[in-house]
Amino acid sequence: MPTTALTTSTGDYLKAIYDLGGASAWVSSSAIAARLAVSAPSATAMVQRLADQGHASYVPYRGVRLTAQGRAAALELLRHHRLLELYLQQKLGFPWDRVHDEAERLEHTISEELEDRIDAALGHPTEDPHGHPIPPKRGPWREEPLDTLWSAPAGTLVVRSVSDRDAEMLRHLDAIGIRPGVRMRSLGRAPFDGPVTVRLEDGAEQVLGERLAARIFVTAEAA
Amino acid sequence: MPTTALTTSTGDYLKAIYDLGGASAWVSSSAIAARLAVSAPSATAMVQRLADQGHASYVPYRGVRLTAQGRAAALELLRHHRLLELYLQQKLGFPWDRVHDEAERLEHTISEELEDRIDAALGHPTEDPHGHPIPPKRGPWREEPLDTLWSAPAGTLVVRSVSDRDAEMLRHLDAIGIRPGVRMRSLGRAPFDGPVTVRLEDGAEQVLGERLAARIFVTAEAA
DNA sequence: ATCGAAAGTTAGGCGACCTTAAACTGCGAA
DNA sequence: TTCGCAGTTTAAGGTCGCCTAACTTTCGAT
Numbered sequence: 001m002p003t004t005a006l007t008t009s010t011g012d013y014l015k016a017i018y019d020l021g022g023a024s025a026w027v028s029s030s031a032i033a034a035r036l037a038v039s040a041p042s043a044t045a046m047v048q049r050l051a052d053q054g055h056a057s058y059v060p061y062r063g064v065r066l067t068a069q070g071r072a073a074a075l076e077l078l079r080h081h082r083l084l085e086l087y088l089q090q091k092l093g094f095p096w097d098r099v100h101d102e103a104e105r106l107e108h109t110i111s112e113e114l115e116d117r118i119d120a121a122l123g124h125p126t127e128d129p130h131g132h133p134i135p136p137k138r139g140p141w142r143e144e145p146l147d148t149l150w151s152a153p154a155g156t157l158v159v160r161s162v163s164d165r166d167a168e169m170l171r172h173l174d175a176i177g178i179r180p181g182v183r184m185r186s187l188g189r190a191p192f193d194g195p196v197t198v199r200l201e202d203g204a205e206q207v208l209g210e211r212l213a214a215r216i217f218v219t220a221e222a223a
Numbered sequence: 224m225p226t227t228a229l230t231t232s233t234g235d236y237l238k239a240i241y242d243l244g245g246a247s248a249w250v251s252s253s254a255i256a257a258r259l260a261v262s263a264p265s266a267t268a269m270v271q272r273l274a275d276q277g278h279a280s281y282v283p284y285r286g287v288r289l290t291a292q293g294r295a296a297a298l299e300l301l302r303h304h305r306l307l308e309l310y311l312q313q314k315l316g317f318p319w320d321r322v323h324d325e326a327e328r329l330e331h332t333i334s335e336e337l338e339d340r341i342d343a344a345l346g347h348p349t350e351d352p353h354g355h356p357i358p359p360k361r362g363p364w365r366e367e368p369l370d371t372l373w374s375a376p377a378g379t380l381v382v383r384s385v386s387d388r389d390a391e392m393l394r395h396l397d398a399i400g401i402r403p404g405v406r407m408r409s410l411g412r413a414p415f416d417g418p419v420t421v422r423l424e425d426g427a428e429q430v431l432g433e434r435l436a437a438r439i440f441v442t443a444e445a446a
Numbered sequence: 447a448t449c450g451a452a453a454g455t456t457a458g459g460c461g462a463c464c465t466t467a468a469a470c471t472g473c474g475a476a
Numbered sequence: 477t478t479c480g481c482a483g484t485t486t487a488a489g490g491t492c493g494c495c496t497a498a499c500t501t502t503c504g505a506t
Contacts, residue, residue: 092340109332117315
């Protein structure tokens with residue numbers, strides 16, 4: 001298990017597979033290609049390389065799935081990413097919509113020691129600025145699947161996390177008052193895949209289309 | 224002059240040329256190869272690429288020299304490197320002998336914004352932990368050439384900086400009390416390229432061979 | 447059950463870097 | 477002045493990661 005240093009590209013693929021398929025589902029190469037904005041053949045080739053390296057198992061025409069080794073590598077990057085996002089925000093004053101891109105590059109580059117020192121400087125945090133849990137350095141972990149605002153039934157909800165991938169979307173959410181931890185009441189969806197209407201605690205109503213609502217993760221009001 | 228993003232490798236070559244040849248001297252490809260631990264043909268090929276990109280001028284069998292563009296790129300990396308070293312030491316508690324390697328990787332990865340925030344967090348510092356000046360973001364700059372302890376005449380000296388490239392050496396220097404800012408008296412060299420003997424302020428005497436003494440940069444006691 | 451579109455893979459190419467082996471240049475020594 | 481050798485460059489080949497074009501498989505619709 002000599003963790004042969006990953007290239008940036010390899011790491012990106014592992015992360016893509018991880019968050020498209022979670023810990024164990026089969027992921028198609030074209031889904032990966034779309035996610036990483038590369039051509040389908042590029043994804044196929046890489047996926048074969050990942051299989052050779054023991055990071056994934058690959059069945060032609062079926063897809064890939066991470067091995068334990070690949071999963072560990074993906075989780076380490078995810079941990080780096082989320083620690084970095086939080087660090088950039090908390091310690092260096094980055095606004096939450098600009099931490100993603102920076103973390104995306106740095107996550108491949110930081111050493112174990114830097115990871116640990118960042119973790120310590122932040123007091124061993126458990127969540128990043130967008131509400132996503134930070135995987136522990138080792139030990140069991142599974143990201144609990146959450147409802148999205150799009151799929152959740154009407155009722156009182158708490159925003160748990162929001163996707164960090166689109167800075168513009170984050171700025172918009174921030175502007176209308178939607179952030180992790182915020183409580184809101186979903187008034188339900190208009191018929192035929194219509195938008196979701198929510199009322200925030202300050203009484204403001206917002207109408208959100210699928211693009212947006214599917215990127216907001218929620219739980220029902222805590223018992 | 225659209226600063227086409229540099230690859231890590233390209234950046235490493237530019238830095239190597241910069242600190243082998245300074246701002247303007249011709250540097251041989253084999254010197255670069257030795258510095259970067261690559262084969263001579265690799266260095267030749269890269270140097271030709273650098274010339275194509277406008278980062279350097281290249282005369283076969285003679286060597287390379289940075290252009291203004293290449294110099295700017297090298298200095299930006301040097302600035303990143305030194306800011307990062309200081310940041311890692313000051314804000315994250317890294318020991319001074321371990322900041323180099325981390326900075327060496329990160330320097331290629333950080334954005335302009337992160338550079339600026341680090342600079343601000345450190346209060347716009349002018350020196351890294353090893354005593355090297357930090358190039359300004361823009362504007363004139365030239366690293367003043369210093370004597371080394373090996374080449375300096377006997378007399379009272381102030382340590383200005385020490386090479387950061389070898390962690391073990393740094394640990395040793397630290398152990399014997401040699402750090403930037405320290406005052407010492409050089410008692411001169413033994414005949415036939417013999418070692419240098421110095422007396423530190425606490426009275427301790429140290430005998431240093433060329434390997435070490437050539438990596439310690441000094442100035443004569445300030446007037 | 448079969449046929450065709452969509453999904454996925456193979457083939458063939460390219461650029462960046464790296465290697466070793468072979469060819470060349472330029473310069474000091476005789 | 478020429479010879480030889482150290483220093484350099486060219487040649488040839490490998491890997492990684494990307495691309496487009498062409499081929500193959502799968503699967504749903506008939």
